[in-house]
Amino acid sequence: MRSADGPGSGLTRQQFLKAGGATLAGAAALGGLAGCGAAGTSGGGSAGGGGGGRSTLVVAVPALLSSLDREFEVGAGSMEAMNNVYDAATMWATEPFGSTGSRVPQLGDTKRWRLNLIEEASVARDGLTWTIRFKPGIASHAGNELGADDFLYTLQRHQGVWVLGAFYNHVAGFLPRWRAGMFKTLDRHTIRVRTQKPSPLFLQMLENNFAMGLFDGVEARRHATGGDKWSTGWMKSNGDKAGHGPYTIESHKPGTETVFRAFADYHGGKPAIDTVIHRAIESSSTRASLLTAGQVDVVRDLLPAEFKKLEQTRGVVVDDFDKAKFLLLMLVFNTTRRPFDDPRVRQALAWAAPYDAIVDNVYQGYADRWNGVISRDYPFFDEGAWPYGDGRDFERARALLKQAGYGSGLTVNVIYNASEPQPELAAIELQSAFKEIGVDLKLQKYAAAAFTEKLTATQFDAAVWLDLSLTPDIGYCCYLYFQSRAFANMGKYRDARADALIEQILTTLDEEKRAEVARSFQRYVLQQSPHLYLAQPHYMVARRENVKGVTAYTSRTLRFDDVTKA
Amino acid sequence: MGRYASKRIALLIPQLLCVALITFLLVLATPGNPARAQLGSQAPQSAVDALSEKLGLDRPAYEQFVVYLKNTVTGDFGQSWVSGNAVLDDLVARAPSTFELITISFVIALALAIPLGVMAAVRSTGFVGRIVDRCSFGYGLLAGAIPDFWFALILIFVFFAVLGIAPSPIGQLDVTVEGPPSITGAISIDALLTGNWAAFWNHAGHLVLPVATLVFINAAPILRMTRNSVLENLGSPYIRFARANGLPKSQIVRYALRNALLPIVTLAGVLYTILIAGAVLTETIFSWGGVGQYAVQSVLNADWAALQSVVLLGAAVSLLVYLALDLFHAAIDPRVR
Numbered sequence: 001m002r003s004a005d006g007p008g009s010g011l012t013r014q015q016f017l018k019a020g021g022a023t024l025a026g027a028a029a030l031g032g033l034a035g036c037g038a039a040g041t042s043g044g045g046s047a048g049g050g051g052g053g054r055s056t057l058v059v060a061v062p063a064l065l066s067s068l069d070r071e072f073e074v075g076a077g078s079m080e081a082m083n084n085v086y087d088a089a090t091m092w093a094t095e096p097f098g099s100t101g102s103r104v105p106q107l108g109d110t111k112r113w114r115l116n117l118i119e120e121a122s123v124a125r126d127g128l129t130w131t132i133r134f135k136p137g138i139a140s141h142a143g144n145e146l147g148a149d150d151f152l153y154t155l156q157r158h159q160g161v162w163v164l165g166a167f168y169n170h171v172a173g174f175l176p177r178w179r180a181g182m183f184k185t186l187d188r189h190t191i192r193v194r195t196q197k198p199s200p201l202f203l204q205m206l207e208n209n210f211a212m213g214l215f216d217g218v219e220a221r222r223h224a225t226g227g228d229k230w231s232t233g234w235m236k237s238n239g240d241k242a243g244h245g246p247y248t249i250e251s252h253k254p255g256t257e258t259v260f261r262a263f264a265d266y267h268g269g270k271p272a273i274d275t276v277i278h279r280a281i282e283s284s285s286t287r288a289s290l291l292t293a294g295q296v297d298v299v300r301d302l303l304p305a306e307f308k309k310l311e312q313t314r315g316v317v318v319d320d321f322d323k324a325k326f327l328l329l330m331l332v333f334n335t336t337r338r339p340f341d342d343p344r345v346r347q348a349l350a351w352a353a354p355y356d357a358i359v360d361n362v363y364q365g366y367a368d369r370w371n372g373v374i375s376r377d378y379p380f381f382d383e384g385a386w387p388y389g390d391g392r393d394f395e396r397a398r399a400l401l402k403q404a405g406y407g408s409g410l411t412v413n414v415i416y417n418a419s420e421p422q423p424e425l426a427a428i429e430l431q432s433a434f435k436e437i438g439v440d441l442k443l444q445k446y447a448a449a450a451f452t453e454k455l456t457a458t459q460f461d462a463a464v465w466l467d468l469s470l471t472p473d474i475g476y477c478c479y480l481y482f483q484s485r486a487f488a489n490m491g492k493y494r495d496a497r498a499d500a501l502i503e504q505i506l507t508t509l510d511e512e513k514r515a516e517v518a519r520s521f522q523r524y525v526l527q528q529s530p531h532l533y534l535a536q537p538h539y540m541v542a543r544r545e546n547v548k549g550v551t552a553y554t555s556r557t558l559r560f561d562d563v564t565k566a
Numbered sequence: 567m568g569r570y571a572s573k574r575i576a577l578l579i580p581q582l583l584c585v586a587l588i589t590f591l592l593v594l595a596t597p598g599n600p601a602r603a604q605l606g607s608q609a610p611q612s613a614v615d616a617l618s619e620k621l622g623l624d625r626p627a628y629e630q631f632v633v634y635l636k637n638t639v640t641g642d643f644g645q646s647w648v649s650g651n652a653v654l655d656d657l658v659a660r661a662p663s664t665f666e667l668i669t670i671s672f673v674i675a676l677a678l679a680i681p682l683g684v685m686a687a688v689r690s691t692g693f694v695g696r697i698v699d700r701c702s703f704g705y706g707l708l709a710g711a712i713p714d715f716w717f718a719l720i721l722i723f724v725f726f727a728v729l730g731i732a733p734s735p736i737g738q739l740d741v742t743v744e745g746p747p748s749i750t751g752a753i754s755i756d757a758l759l760t761g762n763w764a765a766f767w768n769h770a771g772h773l774v775l776p777v778a779t780l781v782f783i784n785a786a787p788i789l790r791m792t793r794n795s796v797l798e799n800l801g802s803p804y805i806r807f808a809r810a811n812g813l814p815k816s817q818i819v820r821y822a823l824r825n826a827l828l829p830i831v832t833l834a835g836v837l838y839t840i841l842i843a844g845a846v847l848t849e850t851i852f853s854w855g856g857v858g859q860y861a862v863q864s865v866l867n868a869d870w871a872a873l874q875s876v877v878l879l880g881a882a883v884s885l886l887v888y889l890a891l892d893l894f895h896a897a898i899d900p901r902v903r
Contacts, residue, residue: 058741066648066867072605163609237650254649254656255863256737256855277741281853282862285719286735289727295734295741419866449868450597456614457602487610 054565055274057547059558060287060296064258064280068239068249069232070210071161076301077258077278079210080557084260084276085141085243087267088209089117089132089151094551101548102319102541103562107472108379110203116268117146117214121206127198127509132206134189138267140216140244148191152183153217155193160230167487168211171479171506173199197507200514201475208471209555216242246271246561255280260560271561291316291542297565298543298550298558303421304364310542317547321539324552325368325377326468329358329426331414331532332455332491333462339410340461340491346529348400353391354433358535362425366540370533373482373525378472380518385526397437409438416443416464417451423464426534430464455490463490466537470554474518475505482525493530570896578885585881586638590631593874596865599623603868604647634874644871648863653875656860661879662751663738664849664856668841670773671780676834679785683792683830687800688819702789709786715847718779722851725775733771735852743768776852780844784837791833795826828898835891839884 065081092105093112106112120133138146158165159177169175173195174182184192195202205211215235219242223234235242240249246268247260260276279296281287287299288306292313302310311318331349333340340346359367368376371386401407414430416423424445431441441462446454455463467488469477479486483502484494501521508514526533539552546566551559601617602609618624622633637644643653686702689695725732738753739745746756746765754773757766799805799822808818849858857876864873 060736063863067650072609163605163613166610166613253659253855254646254651255660255859256853257741279736279741279853280855281736282850282859283719283735286722286851286853289722290734290736292727293730293734295736446597447868448866449599449603453597453599453602453868 058296059298060281069235083557084247085240085245086213089206103551139265142219148185150217319541321552324539325536329534344404348397351393352397355391367535367537374477380474382522385522411440413461415460418445419448589877643875646872666752675785679788683789686793687796706786706790718851737853
């Protein structure tokens with residue numbers, strides 16, 4: 001009798017060789033198969049780029065849309081989707097940027113702007129009553145004609161949901177929240193709105209798609225439920241169906257791609273590019289490689305070194321929009337506790353900060369010194385208000401710290417977002433410079449969600465934060481970051497004089513008077529230094545050379561209908 | 567054997583409960599408020615508080631756990647606030663891609679590592695043997711020391727960016743290739759079932775680099791284990807006896823390999839669970855769109871429902887693999903029972 005492990009019950013030599021050979025052959029075949037696939041696809045990208053011909057634009061993005069509801073703050077992928085499925089009531093006029101076919105907007109110029117959805121917006125002599133007349137014949141993606149009732153729905157939805165709308169309606173002057181008679185439709189295309197006080201900002205906010213853009217109210221109302229009067233559940237994933245912009249969303253695979261299709265009945269005429277694909281590619285180096293290989297048409301959010309390399313790459317154009325600086329890199333101080341409740345400590349750090357090093361080393365020149373409290377490219381920016389010179393004035397900084405009682409130095413915890421490389425590098429530059437004045441920065445890196453939680457709950461000594469304000473108006477920007485009760489006033493800066501000046505800026509219609517108050521505000525707040533105003537990164541876009549028409553909007557999003565592909 | 571199997575399967579329930587509890591506590595301890603993440607930095611605190619209440623985040627932890635457990639048992643894994651879908655739908659859509667990737671990698675890793683390990687053991691003496699042995703030793707050290715994400719980036723750089731012979735790391739298919747309709751969710755199988763050869767070949771091309779990454783990193787321990795185990799058996803008395811009886815070398819190797827298989831199979835099981843974890847970074851780098859990439863996005867966005875479910879899925883698969891290993895051991899070694 002043979003044992004179970006005996007030679008007779010096992011594999012014969014031939015069987016063993018056959019099995020081993022078959023396994024190896026299988027592995028080799030799969031490898032070869034894959035190799036064939038590789039060979040078959042390696043040339044997939046056309047020399048022109050994108051691989052989809054002239055009618056398809058492929059944009060590699062770090063993240064896709066997560067929501068189509070403008071009431072909630074969302075990432076860049078969502079903003080770009082929304083800016084293409086919805087239209088703003090007005091749009092800034094644009095002018096060429098260099099000679100590469102790209103364009104920059106004329107921010108704040110309401111005399112030259114394009115009336116997109118409206119025919120007219122006029123204000124009565126009281127400065128409080130605005131009448132807006134919408135163009136007839138604007139079709140939504142659901143096939144309804146848009147008009148005054150839809151704008152009314154948008155404004156009321158802000159009041160009802162009260163998330164981002166709380167901010168928009170507040171700065172626009174729609175206060176208090178449930179004031180009777182604020183909005184009234186006069187006819188199908190005309191609406192009258194009454195602000196509580198004169199509001200110079202209301203007119204400008206018509207250009208802000210997220211604040212005053214229309215929904216198809218008829219379609220949105222159809223999806224309201226007893227517990228969800230404003231259709232927030234439906235809007236998050238289906239908002240494009242209540243849209244009316246140049247593109248609809250044909251498909252969306254979370255984590256993989258979103259496919260946009262040109263809207264045939266778009267009121268501005270069918271766009272040149274028929275299909276736009278947002279492809280999710282998280283790694284910036286991979287996005288750069290894909291552009292180099294011609295497999296995608298447009299990439300953004302790369303590291304400075306990657307842009308530098310692409311500038312030398314044949315067939316690729318890098319748009320360094322140095323006249324479109326919307327991002328703000330700041331060090332926010334928690335002003336509610338020591339040591340930053342003392343303006344002298346904040347000023348000391350402002351004198352010691354290495355502004356040029358951040359521009360040169362962190363951004364490798366793709367940024368400018370900020371030297372202000374609002375973007376350099378926004379109206380009313382006061383170049384002469386900056387009191388801190390070139391920074392790195394350690395003597396003056398040490399003297400201020402000594403006056404504040406910190407002559408022997410201090411330790412500060414600084415938080416920053418791990419998903420953004422530049423804030424970390426900027427924090428390291430600050431750490432190095434502040435050592436000279438005895439300030440020891442302890443750097444703490446947090447994942448995006450944790451960082452947002454700590455930032456909004458003011459659980460930090462100081463935070464490196466990148467942000468932007470969508471509307472290029474001094475009242476909007478100053479309220480956003482410096483008003484005592486504003487949500488984005490992360491450092492809880494509270495100052496009665498600053499609040500009074502903001503109130504004046506928000507309620508003064510006269511341009512000259514407003515400019516004077518704006519100047520006073522900037523000088524005052526820069527002296528107070530509730531933030532360190534570190535740098536303003538340029539808006540950077542890398543594209544294949546056959547892609548033209550990229551425009552630098554304040555939202556840093558592409559309008560696909562601006563773009564053409566040769 | 568039947569009794570052992572029943573006992574072992576029954577043990578799964580408390581194990582899964584423990585995993586669910588640990589997962590819940592870990593996620594609870596993770597910084598990041600989902601309500602704040604969902605509403606954004608500029609939402610008023612009143613809105614954040616209202617959403618926290620709606621999501622049940624204001625309740626005590628034990629109450630949240632009971633609700634979570636009840637929902638999980640009934641197949642309700644919650645909703646991902648990032649994708650807007652039910653988490654179960656997201657997992658069903660993404661899991662086949664992940665299992666396709668790791669299963670192919672697993673099979674190839676075994677197919678390469680076991681014969682190479684045997685070869686290294688059999689030829690451990692002489693000049694050629696020393697070269698083979700040192701190469702396998704060096705490879706084992708290298709693969710153990712190199713992070714998978716770094717190796718993946720190097721492969722992309724060399725084969726896509728420099729040589730241009732690999733497809734772009736843009737996901738499972740080129741942008742211009744239309745995928746097959748989803749039947750199983752695994753593109754290779756769906757393409758075969760529907761006869762979509764263009765998608766099949768294109769997908770096979772996209773598999774090369776991620777599979778190469780996972781195979782390179784994970785085949786090394788199997789190779790080392792096979793080599794050591796076969797070598798140990800080749801030096802044992804029963805092999806010496808077989809040699810003394812004049813049995814052919816191939817037959818002796820076969821005996822040694824059979825006895826060496828037990829630890830190799832154990833390690834292979836462990837390897838499969840390691841591949842599940844390894845897929846997280848590999849998927850992210852190759853934009854694979856599977857469960858691993860979903861996990862990374864869930865962590866970054868404080869998408870708790872999605873994160874809990876991914877961890878639970880990974881743990882459940884690992885437990886099932888270990889269960890299969892235990893049953894396999896029990897079947898071939900009665901002492902285990």
